[in-house]
Amino acid sequence: xxxxxxxxxxxxxxxxxxxxxxxxxxxxxxxxxxxxxxxxxxxxxxxxxxxxxxxxxxxxxxxxxxxxxxxxxxxxxxxxxxxxxxxxxxxxxxxxxxxxxxxxxxxxxxxxxxxxxxxxxxxxxxxxxxxxxxxxxxxxxxxxxxxxxxxxxxxxxxxxxxxxxxxxxxxxxxxxxxxxxxxxxxxxxxxxxxxxxxxxxxxxxxxxxxxxxxxxxxxxxxxxxxxxxxxxxxxxxxxxxxxxxxxxxxxxxxxxxxxxxxxxxxxxxxxxxxxxxxxxxxxxxxxxxxxxxxxxxxxxxxxxxxxxxxxxxxxxxxxxxxxxxxxxxxxxxxxxxxxxxxxxxxxxxxxxxxxxxxxxxxxxxxxxxxxxxxxxxxxxxxxxxxxxxxxxxxxxxxxxxxxxxxxxxxxxxxxxxxxxxxxxxxxxxxxxxxxxxxxxxxxxxxxxxxxxxxxxxx
Ligand SMILES: NC(=O)c1ccc[n+]([C@@H]2O[C@H](COP(=O)([O-])OP(=O)(O)OC[C@H]3O[C@@H](n4cnc5c(N)ncnc54)[C@H](O)[C@@H]3O)[C@@H](O)[C@H]2O)c1
Ligand SMILES: O=c1ccn([C@@H]2O[C@H](COP(=O)(O)OP(=O)(O)O[C@H]3O[C@H](CO)[C@@H](O)[C@H](O)[C@H]3O)[C@@H](O)[C@H]2O)c(=O)[nH]1
Numbered sequence: 001x002x003x004x005x006x007x008x009x010x011x012x013x014x015x016x017x018x019x020x021x022x023x024x025x026x027x028x029x030x031x032x033x034x035x036x037x038x039x040x041x042x043x044x045x046x047x048x049x050x051x052x053x054x055x056x057x058x059x060x061x062x063x064x065x066x067x068x069x070x071x072x073x074x075x076x077x078x079x080x081x082x083x084x085x086x087x088x089x090x091x092x093x094x095x096x097x098x099x100x101x102x103x104x105x106x107x108x109x110x111x112x113x114x115x116x117x118x119x120x121x122x123x124x125x126x127x128x129x130x131x132x133x134x135x136x137x138x139x140x141x142x143x144x145x146x147x148x149x150x151x152x153x154x155x156x157x158x159x160x161x162x163x164x165x166x167x168x169x170x171x172x173x174x175x176x177x178x179x180x181x182x183x184x185x186x187x188x189x190x191x192x193x194x195x196x197x198x199x200x201x202x203x204x205x206x207x208x209x210x211x212x213x214x215x216x217x218x219x220x221x222x223x224x225x226x227x228x229x230x231x232x233x234x235x236x237x238x239x240x241x242x243x244x245x246x247x248x249x250x251x252x253x254x255x256x257x258x259x260x261x262x263x264x265x266x267x268x269x270x271x272x273x274x275x276x277x278x279x280x281x282x283x284x285x286x287x288x289x290x291x292x293x294x295x296x297x298x299x300x301x302x303x304x305x306x307x308x309x310x311x312x313x314x315x316x317x318x319x320x321x322x323x324x325x326x327x328x329x330x331x332x333x334x335x336x337x338x339x340x341x342x343x344x345x346x347x348x349x350x351x352x353x354x355x356x357x358x359x360x361x362x363x364x365x366x367x368x369x370x371x372x373x374x375x376x377x378x379x380x381x382x383x384x385x386x387x388x389x390x391x392x393x394x395x396x397x398x399x400x401x402x403x404x405x406x407x408x409x410x411x412x413x414x415x416x417x418x419x420x421x422x423x424x425x426x427x428x429x430x431x432x433x434x435x436x437x438x439x440x441x442x443x444x445x446x447x448x449x450x451x452x453x454x455x456x457x458x
Contacts, residue, residue: 001025001078001193006102008035008066010046010286010352011121011160012083014167017054020064021205022196027073028066029105039066047351047378050168050207057205074109079193082106082132083121083160087286092293094125103132107139107148116153117186121160123231123291125298129155129180129224156181156190157224159231164285165349169208172197176218180227187221194219232298235291236309241276242283243315249279249457250322259457260439279457281361281411281437282319284346286354289316319456320360323437324368326454327407330433334370338430340405341365342398343412343438344376344383351379353386357437358411366391375401377414399428407433413440426451 001024005016008030020026030036035045042059044051058064067073074080084098099122110116120132133155140148157180162170177194181187196202198217204210220230249259259279267274283289292313299306324334331337346356353359358374365372374383375395384394395401398417402408402425410417418440426432432451434441439455446453 001189002073002076003027003079003081003193004029004070004073004077005081005083005121006030006070006106007082007084007098007122008032008039008045009083009085010048010164010167011162012081013039013044013046014048014051014162014171015081015083015121015160017051017058017064018168018171019193020058020061021054022202023063024193026058026064027077028064029068029070029073030066031068033068036066036068039064048167049165049349050205053207054168054205070105071109074106075111075114077116079117079119079189080106081119081121081158086122086124086290088290088293092297094123094290094294096124096128096131098122099124099128099132100135103135104139104142107136107141108143110136110140110148110153112149112152115151115185117181117189118153118155119158119190120155120228121158123159123235123287123294124228125294126225126228126232128228129157154181154183154186155224156186157227158190159227159234161231161234164352165347168205172202172204172208173200173211173214174217176220178220178222178227178230180222180224182224191219232291232295235288236295236312238276239283239288239292239316240308240312242278242280243312243319245277245279246282246319246456247315252457257458262457278439280319280413280439281323281357281456282316284355284357286346286352289313289355320357321364322456323357323361323409323411323435324364326435327409327433330435330452330454331407331431334365334368336369336371337406338371338373338404339365340395340401340408340429341372341374342376342401342408342410342417343414344374345379345412348412348414351382353379353382356411359387361409361411362390362392373401373405376412377416399424402428404428404430406431407435410434410436410438410440413438422446422449422451 003024003026005012006029008028016026016028038045042055082102084102086094089095179190252259263277266272267277296309344358372392375398426449434453436455
């Protein structure tokens with residue numbers, strides 16, 4: 001099939017590259033010329049496991065190209081994805097400007113003698129499929145002076161559930177595919193597009209083998225509103241699960257229990273499940289905060305007070321503040337203290353800094369006049385580019401960051417950090433203080449070495 005994807009970011013690029021691997025003809029449209037150039041040279045503009053190999057294959061096979069010019073590709077498309085960003089506005093509502101622009105552009109380039117399924121893959125407020133339909137029609141009217149003929153296009157919702165760091169894996173082997181459409185023909189076309197994934201008939205790439213036991217991927221077909229709501233409900237539940245674990249951690253710390261064992265103890269109950277129960281310095285990333293705020297905003301639009309969702313948000317804000325509180329308890333004043341900070345990305349496996357807990361902690365440390373020395377295996381370039389005026393120092397390695405520091409803060413649980421012996425860290429620190437925001441070290445070993453170790457909930 002001919003597929004066009006608007007937005008070559010984390011979602012659009014991965015989706016497009018995977019569909020090209022499955023032998024669909026894919027054109028990625030982006031407004032950022034540097035991204036387009038890099039993709040065409042098979043260079044991933046983001047850090048994502050397996051992406052460079054995948055891009056090389058689909059560029060070589062000729063199944064994927066990137067462009068800033070949508071005209072031909074849109075006109076000849078069977079399916080057009082909208083995967084542009086929907087960042088939060090200050091009041092919590094998502095900014096739909098990029099979706100609006102993409103929809104108008106699509107409308108301007110649709111032909112009258114074909115049928116098109118336009119798919120919302122971006123996370124958009126419930127009811128947005130109607131808006132996108134209207135904007136596509138506006139684009140067409142702007143170009144041709146008359147409304148688009150009935151039946152030429154329909155808008156479907158196909159929310160995305162991939163996680164950064166495992167994005168290609170999650171696209172090839174998703175837990176489910178959700179399709180919301182108002183017309184049977186659109187649904188049939190989308191099921192055809194995803195058939196190799198749904199039936200797992202493709203040959204798995206060498207670096208991303210099929211997990212044992214996966215045979216068919218569950219498919220949910222529904223109306224557009226329910227599909228849009230599924231996305232928000234999934235992220236609300238996952239972030240609530242983590243905030244729950246963090247609240248339990250805060251209680252564990254006070255009563256002297258160990259959160260890791262407690263979460264293991266509840267996670268083995270199959271009704272609860274063990275995933276997303278890791279306590280830490282709170283969740284971050286481009287989605288949880290934004291999507292939770294959007295769902296709260298939507299609920300309030302209808303006069304409903306979503307108390308549980310607001311608590312999920314509140315616990316997360318408190319959790320980030322807890323890092324500085326623990327540090328102050330250990331060091332008292334932070335003025336002029338050298339604080340080493342391991343991990344900038346919001347989670348391991350990505351260079352994404354959007355809403356990373358490290359950012360709030362660094363801001364507060366700078367506000368308290370501490371000297372901050374950071375190390376991250378992949379996110380330092382993004383940090384330099386996105387926060388050029390922040391007065392922080394970049395270390396050449398994790399251990400170099402710790403040299404002569406008064407404390408170490410662990411913000412992201414990169415594997416390379418886990419492998420560093422506590423004794424080695426201890427020998428380089430000026431004061432033996434470690435605030436382990438991701439519970440990667442063994443508290444007993446730390447205490448044997450005389451480290452003033454503070455984990456989360458243990
Ligand atoms: N990042 C994730 O892990 C993830 C997972 C699931 C869903 N989502 C949702 O998917 C959407 C995209 O997220 P992302 O993280 O990929 O965003 P991103 O910021 O990485 O990428 C968006 C891309 O869209 C491009 N763009 C903006 N306006 C455009 C236009 N008019 N035409 C063509 N391209 C345009 C930008 O240049 C950018 O490259 C969001 O709604 C997000 O909530 C993201
Ligand atoms: O037990 C856990 C699990 C995660 N996190 C934190 O939660 C955040 C988000 O992690 P994760 O969900 O793995 O990353 P994302 O790439 O943001 O993916 C989420 O957001 C995407 C965008 O909507 C969805 O598509 C995914 O399904 C959803 O998991 C990170 O800061 C993690 O450190 C914890 O603190 N404890």
